[in-house]
Amino acid sequence: MAHPHPRDVLLGAQAAAAFLPVCDHYSGVEARMRKSLQLQAEMTEEFGTCVFDVTLDCEDGAPVGGEADHAALVVALVALAGDKARVAVRVHAVDHPAFEMDMATIAGKVGHRLSHIMVPKVESVDDVERAVAALAAVTQAEVSLHVLLESPAAVHRAFEIASHPRVQSISFGLMDFVSAHAGAIPGDAMGSQGQFTHPLVVRAKLEIASACHAHGKVPSHCVVTEFSDTAAMKTAAQKAAREFGYTRMWSIHPAQIRPILEAFAPSEGEIEGATKIIAAGARADWAPISFEGQLHDRASYRFFWQVLERAHRTGRVLPHEAQAYFSAPLH
Numbered sequence: 001m002a003h004p005h006p007r008d009v010l011l012g013a014q015a016a017a018a019f020l021p022v023c024d025h026y027s028g029v030e031a032r033m034r035k036s037l038q039l040q041a042e043m044t045e046e047f048g049t050c051v052f053d054v055t056l057d058c059e060d061g062a063p064v065g066g067e068a069d070h071a072a073l074v075v076a077l078v079a080l081a082g083d084k085a086r087v088a089v090r091v092h093a094v095d096h097p098a099f100e101m102d103m104a105t106i107a108g109k110v111g112h113r114l115s116h117i118m119v120p121k122v123e124s125v126d127d128v129e130r131a132v133a134a135l136a137a138v139t140q141a142e143v144s145l146h147v148l149l150e151s152p153a154a155v156h157r158a159f160e161i162a163s164h165p166r167v168q169s170i171s172f173g174l175m176d177f178v179s180a181h182a183g184a185i186p187g188d189a190m191g192s193q194g195q196f197t198h199p200l201v202v203r204a205k206l207e208i209a210s211a212c213h214a215h216g217k218v219p220s221h222c223v224v225t226e227f228s229d230t231a232a233m234k235t236a237a238q239k240a241a242r243e244f245g246y247t248r249m250w251s252i253h254p255a256q257i258r259p260i261l262e263a264f265a266p267s268e269g270e271i272e273g274a275t276k277i278i279a280a281g282a283r284a285d286w287a288p289i290s291f292e293g294q295l296h297d298r299a300s301y302r303f304f305w306q307v308l309e310r311a312h313r314t315g316r317v318l319p320h321e322a323q324a325y326f327s328a329p330l331h
Helices: 006-016 030-047 067-080 099-113 125-136 152-156 158-162 174-179 199-214 230-242 254-264 268-283 298-313 320-326
Strands: 023-027 052-057 087-090 114-119 145-149 167-172 218-221 248-251 289-291 294-296
Touching (some): 023 254, 030 067, 099 125, 114 167, 125 145, 125 158, 152 158, 158 167, 174 199, 199 218
Parallel strands (some): 023 052, 218 248
16 A cells, blocks of 8 residues: 655645755846856756746846837747746736736747746735736736735735736845835845845744735745855845745856755755654654654644655755655656
8 A cells, every 4th residue: 555645744735835956147238148058057067957937037137128029039039948947927016018928929939938927016916816817818828926025015915926826936126115115224234144134024034924814825036236245145045045035036146046946955964864754753653752862743744745845856966765756757
């Protein structure tokens, strides 16, 4: 008799939640978009799983007046991507004149190939519904929506927005959020250090993370603009992952991808310990056990299973005993 998979036993309804790579890499210039897709293919081969999404950017990538040509370029690049690629697109905001055209051109032609669509400057559930309607008008593909919250009012509605069934992930738009305060938040709050200390920014980040976890969605941390400062990047990624509850982070430069993977990945010791506890729990048919002098039950099993899932998504080498659980691709 086959034993049930730990994911099904321990996560229950949560097992249907998306397993997203921990890094979302943005590029909007043609040469960089092509290089990003090539790098994704190379690192997928290296790690044995896709460790970062590539999001092709129409909002900041398209020159003013050139939105239609840029959307057509994105369609061509998505169509050329390999079967293992995870490619998304950031469209213009729902109130931008190019929004409907973005949806018709990109989602209408290659929606079935997209891992998701990022909608920026979302202020309310009404904006999400408008994006859903625009998608339904041009494609039958059930494309997931990621949304970017960039204002105090949007953050105030984070829990309501996270509850929408089509929203898969919420990102925090740091620079627009700071700018929306009319100088009340100093500019250094947009930096790699200040964004983790200014109370209003910290509150916004925690509100978004909490809203996502309350509704089984993925909180995605904002960019670090000092991409040439590797130490600052590592510190910021570690804080996002370890202190602020984020399970995903934006990259805007190829040099940021590996530091994000390392920061969001469990350590070798954490992976080894989780493997032993999950194996012991499985042998006990998930009943409570004593392991090295500590009690473990379904609550702690769930935590340690999630450690193994995170290790898999970040391309870590798993002990042989855990590898079998991931022989089939995660959904």
